[in-house]
Amino acid sequence: MKTIGVIGAGSWGTALALTLAGKGHDVRICDVDASHIEEMKAHRENVRYLPGIPFPENLKIVDDSAEALDGADIALFSAPAQHFRSAFEHAIPFLEDNMVVVNVAKGIEKGTLMRMSEIAKILKPDVKYVVLSGPSHAEEVGRAMPTTVAVASDDRKLAEYVQDVFITDRFRVYTNDDVxxxxxxxxxxxxxxxxxxxxxxxxxxxxxxxxxxxxxxxxxxxxxxxxxxxxxxxxxxxxxxxxxxxxxxxxxxxxxxxxxxxxxxxxxxxxxxxxxxxxxxxxxxxxxxxxxxxxxxxxxxxxxxxxxxxxxxxxxxxxxxxxxxxxxxxxx
Incomplete structure (x- = not known):
């Protein structure tokens, strides 16, 4: 079992946190919106974006990325694409060299016209980067409905590592080398x-x-x-x-x-x-x-x-x- 820090508590970040916690991983989730964090702590669910699904005990709600990433094996970034850069910059001091970064934001940065992997590699050239994408509504993944996605990395072993960590009997993960x-x-x-x-x-x-x-x-x-x-x-x-x-x-x-x-x-x-x-x-x-x-x-x-x-x-x-x-x- 792995320790996973989730940066961004929208519907998709929450759905993946629930999936990973359901597999037995130690998961910590945080968000830049302090009031949202307090709501989740009070209700033990994401009442704003993914209501009706209670959090298991091994899904912890924490205040910031420093706490979420302390000793983590994987940093899962689920901030909106236009905010990925700022979320990643803020997390860099807490990204250990052996930590794998998994990004699930889908977009192209306005102005720079960069993909998320390009942003990550400019900010941290030695980053161990994997992208997870595919047909996957949070509303269904959070309720453990059958879903299939792909993970891609320039390093095949990294993609296979993330595949093993994320795959369940309801969340099937394929690998790809075309980031x-x-x-x-x-x-x-x-x-x-x-x-x-x-x-x-x-x-x-x-x-x-x-x-x-x-x-x-x-x-x-x-x-x-x-x-x-x-x-x-x-x-x-x-x-x-x-x-x-x-x-x-x-x-x-x-x-x-x-x-x-x-x-x-x-x-x-x-x-x-x-x-x-x-x-x-x-x-x-x-x-x-x-x-x-x-x-x-x-x-x-x-x-x-x-x-x-x-x-x-x-x-x-x-x-x-x-x-x-x-x-x-x-x-x-």
């Missing part, structure tokens, strides 16, 4: 999920959603390959798998936000109504800038970007996508 592809798949699918939600909000049917998802995975892989990822990664759990679950479920914050935008609610108001971080709103901006920088065509991402910045409305976005010049399906 770039796994991170980009997890980030970019949130943009397409916004589009799927917008389509639903307008009142379109299954045909439109199938088209968005299929052409969406095409442009996701197009950008990924340009940046050094493997095309086949986007056909796996962290690509098409995560895309399916995020585009089709009401657990998806990005889809719920998109539905409201499609119904005519302003993007900023839709985010506020969701009440939690909608990563796709940030990733759409970063991916738009990244695609421009490396010269990759991403028409769905471009339209979502224009829509959330209120330069066009949802119906205009549909007209732009449907009115594009004719193409061969397999042309990249």
């Amino acid at each position: 770039c592809g796994v991170e980009l798949g997890g980030a970019l699918k949130n943009i397409i999920a916004l589009g799927a939600g917008i389509s639903d909000g307008i009142g379109f049917g299954d045909n439109a959603k199938a088209a968005l998802m299929t052409r969406g995975i095409t442009e996701m892989s197009r950008l990924g390959v340009k940046l050094g990822a493997k095309e086949e990664t986007f056909a796996g759990l962290t690509g098409v798998g995560d895309l399916i679950v995020t585009c089709c479920s009401m657990h998806s914050r990005n889809r719920r936000c998109g539905i409201m935008i499609g119904e005519g609610i302003k993007p900023s108001e839709a985010v506020e109504k969701v009440g939690m971080v909608v990563e796709g709103m940030f990733t759409a901006v970063a991916a738009h800038d990244l695609a421009e920088k490396v010269g990759v065509e991403m028409p769905i991402t471009e339209c979502i970007y224009e829509c959330i910045n209120e330069r066009i409305d949802a119906k205009e976005a549909v007209e732009l996508l449907m009115g594009r010049s004719r193409k061969h399906e397999m042309n990249r």
Whole structure:
């Protein structure tokens, strides 16, 4: 059994903490929001983000990352992608050389256009980094519903180590060596999920959603390959798998936000109504800038970007996508 410090007590960090504690590991969870920590201590559950699931005794709620990481074998980072840098910087003094860093945030940092692994390696060049991603709603993982994910690292032994620590009879973990592809798949699918939600909000049917998802995975892989990822990664759990679950479920914050935008609610108001971080709103901006920088065509991402910045409305976005010049399906 291992000692694991979880940085970030949102729904996903809590669900993974519950999974790991259920396996018998010594788990400590913390968050930057002191009032949230006090609520969890008082109720012995995450009443804000994952209510109704009591914490076992070996899941401890602690005040900060210093306490969470004291003597830990694994540092599990579950801060939102746009806050990963600050969370990691704050934790660096407590990251021992033998400690494995597992990141579960899905996004691209605005401004720098960096993936989470790139940020971690700049801040701590010798970091033992593993990314965990895949089709995995916290609401289901927290209740031990069958789920399958992938872990990726440049070091295969590290990925296998994390696989062994996390895998249970309800949480199956595969390994992968394509960190770039796994991170980009997890980030970019949130943009397409916004589009799927917008389509639903307008009142379109299954045909439109199938088209968005299929052409969406095409442009996701197009950008990924340009940046050094493997095309086949986007056909796996962290690509098409995560895309399916995020585009089709009401657990998806990005889809719920998109539905409201499609119904005519302003993007900023839709985010506020969701009440939690909608990563796709940030990733759409970063991916738009990244695609421009490396010269990759991403028409769905471009339209979502224009829509959330209120330069066009949802119906205009549909007209732009449907009115594009004719193409061969397999042309990249």
